Amino acid sequence: MGLLEGAVRLTRYHLSDAPDLPQDGELAERLRTHAFVSIENAPQESSSGWVEILDPFSIRFEPQSFRFGDIVALALRTDSRRLAPAVLKRYLTMAEADLKQRADPRLSRDQRRELKDRVRLDLLTRIPVATRVLEAVWFTNEGEIWLAGVGAKERELFEDLWRRTFGSGLVWQIPILLAARLRPDAAGAAALAGLKPAALYGRGSD
C-alpha cells in the first residue's frame, strides 16, 4: 500500500521556510548520513532511516534513485521487533532459577537488573524483524511534501527524520493552514483569524 501500489494514504506538508535546494551530491550525502541501519543482527527493538524509494533494501542514493525531474522521492524504512512482556517474564524466571541454583540463592537488585537486561538482549536477537516503508515525495518547485501515511506516529517519525536530515521543519497542511497559504493577503489572513464556526442548522454564529 502506498505510492507504488494499492490504495494510498496521504498527508500533505509545506516547508516551514524556503531553504535552497541542495545539489544532488549534497542531498545524497545527507540521505546517507540519516540512512536506515539494519538491526537484523543487533539486539535493538527498532531502527528508522531513509532508503531508496524503488528499492527499500538499498541506501546507495545515486541521484537517479531519488531525483525525478522536479520531484525528489524517498522512503522512510522502519524495522522493528516486539518482545512480549509475557515472553520476557518466562525466560527471566527460568534464568533466575538457573542462576540461583548455580550461584547465590538470593539475588541482589543489581543482579536481577543485569540478568533482565541480558535475557532481554538475548531474546531480541532471536525475534525476526518486521519492515515498514513509508514513501514520500518532495515537489521541489512548490515546497510541498507528501507522506504516504496518515497516523500520528508515522507523521512524528517522518517529521523528526526530515528535520534532522534537511534542517527545516514541515508544516502539516491542516485546513486552516492550507487556507492561509491560498489566501496570503492581509484581508484573507484577518478574515481567517476571526472565523467562527457556522451553525449549519439554525444555531450559533453565521
Next chain:
Amino acid sequence: MDLVDLIREKRFLGQEFLTWLWFVSERGASRVPIEGRGTAEIHFEERMVLDTGLDLYRQTVTCQGRNLDLTEARAALKEGKKVSQARVRVALADREWRLTLSADGLDMTGVRLSSHRDPFEEGPEERAGLLLDRVALLKELVDLLDLLFEEFLARRLDPDWPSRDLAAIRRWLRKE
C-alpha cells in the same frame, strides 16, 4: 498558537468544507463546476462520519452501507453534528478517484488510482514510471481538491456567506 490548539480551534473549517462539498454535489446532482477545469462529478458514497467536536462529550455517528441515501447523516447534521470524514468518488474528464477525506487534516485515505501500468512490473525503469504515473494521478486529484477548497474559502470568507451559501445549506437541510 501551537498546532494542537490550532487544529482544535479551527477544526470546523475542514468540517464545513466537507459539508459544503456534499451540499453542492447534491444540489447539482453530483455535477460540480470547477473554474477552468470543466465540470467534475462528485458523489458521496458508502460511508460518512459526523461528530459534535473534539470536546469531552463528543458524539459520533457513522453512516455506511451500499447505496447509502445519507438520510441518517442529514438527521445528524440537523442535530448539530458536522461531517468529519466522508467516502467520495471524484471524476473529471476520463479520470476517476475514490477516497476517504478527513476534515481534521484534509488527509486522504484509501485513495484508489486508476493507472494503466502493471503494478508488478519489475525493472527499475518500469517501477520509476509506475511511481511517476501514480504521483501524477494523485497530483491531479490534490489540485482538484485545492480548487474546490479555494472556491469554498472564497464563499466562506465573503460577507454574503450568511445570506447566500449558509442560507442555501439551511434550506437544503430543511427540505429533507
